[in-house]
Amino acid sequence: MSELYDQLTDRLRAAGDWLAPLGLRLLLAHEFFTAGMNKFRVGSEAPGWFVNQEFAFPFGMLSANLNWMMVTWTEIVAGLALALGLFTRFFAVTLLVVTTVAIAAVHWPADWDSLGQLWQGYSVSRVMEDGEFRGNFRIPFLFLAMLLPLAFMGGGKLSLDQLLLVFTQRSDLIHDRVQDALAFALAALLLALISVYLIPSWGLVLFVLGALLLLRAWMVRSAR
Structure with a gap:
């Protein structure tokens, strides 16, 4: 029985190398590309809500308009790259940084006294307690969890990254981790x-x- 189970799981893992990263890539590509296009339609000048944010180092040293342009084009280009599975790890790490900076600037509570209180911010809507903003980082946290497998394991076999390894005669890099x-x-x-x-x-x-x-x-x- 255990041998049959091991054979089935081995086949599922082999199929997962093809299919599992594809689902993550397409979902994330849609989310980030759409977000980037929405920013692009606003224009090159950062809106008021963005200007008033305090961004972490080193982004806080840049102008609001430059940060706006950078995040706009990063989300657009990275979204397209994830859909194609091109340079997947690079763009996954790039989006990890973008998402983390966004959490710190927009979705993270200004102060918290305990991990239990911090966890109140794991919400889609803004959580208010005693007049204090408790955060709304649930969705961006889910994005982080979805980006990490792509950063660690790449875009899978249904990707341009895989074709590049074959066409550049680097198929020796395709091996068990x-x-x-x-x-x-x-x-x-x-x-x-x-x-x-x-x-x-x-x-x-x-x-x-x-x-x-x-x-x-x-x-x-x-x-x-």
């Missing part, structure tokens, strides 16, 4: 990039963990 210190280091650093804007202490811990894993990977490679 290896779980090692370097892989976990990159994962920790990617998660740190998200966390540092929202809960800086968590981001710092993840950066340190990623650096230690990178050091371990270097030591293992040097010892060979």
Whole structure:
């Protein structure tokens, strides 16, 4: 019985390499491309609600109009790229940054006393308690969760990325994923990039963990 189960799950995993990333790509492509086109229709001048936002470093050093133009074209181009599965990891990481900065600037509560209170912001609408804004980061959090698999695993076999590997004679890069210190280091650093804007202490811990894993990977490679 267990052997039959293992055979079925192995086939599901093989099919998932083709189909699972495609669904994520198409849904995210629609959401970000539509958001970018809506901003494009507004024009090159940032609207008042956008101008009044305080963006995290280094975006806070740029003008509101430049930030508006950057996010507009990033969402449009990245949306198209995800639909095609072209440079999927690059654009997934780019959209992770865009989404995280948006959460920090717009959807994150200005202050909170506990994780339980912070979690009240996991809502679609603005949650008010004692006159305080408790956040509305539910939808962008779902976007983060959908982007992470694409950043880690790519666009899947139904993508232009896959064709590029074949046409550029780099099919040797198509292999089973290896779980090692370097892989976990990159994962920790990617998660740190998200966390540092929202809960800086968590981001710092993840950066340190990623650096230690990178050091371990270097030591293992040097010892060979």
